[in-house]
Amino acid sequence: IVNPKMPPGNKEAIKSFNYDYSYHSMDADDPNYSSQIMVYKDIGEEMLQHAFE
Numbered sequence: 001i002v003n004p005k006m007p008p009g010n011k012e013a014i015k016s017f018n019y020d021y022s023y024h025s026m027d028a029d030d031p032n033y034s035s036q037i038m039v040y041k042d043i044g045e046e047m048l049q050h051a052f053e
Helices: 036-052
Strands: none
16 A cells, blocks of 8 residues: 655655455355455454353
């Protein structure tokens, strides 16, 4: 991601991020569709467990 308000070459101008999962949830008929159940199983269960610790 580039911040257009920062001068070129400034190390604060460019930000990057990593992610573990990417979900497609636009069309339930698509073979790559991710339901809310799938998202919950991938990340929700673990986050809920940490919340109770």
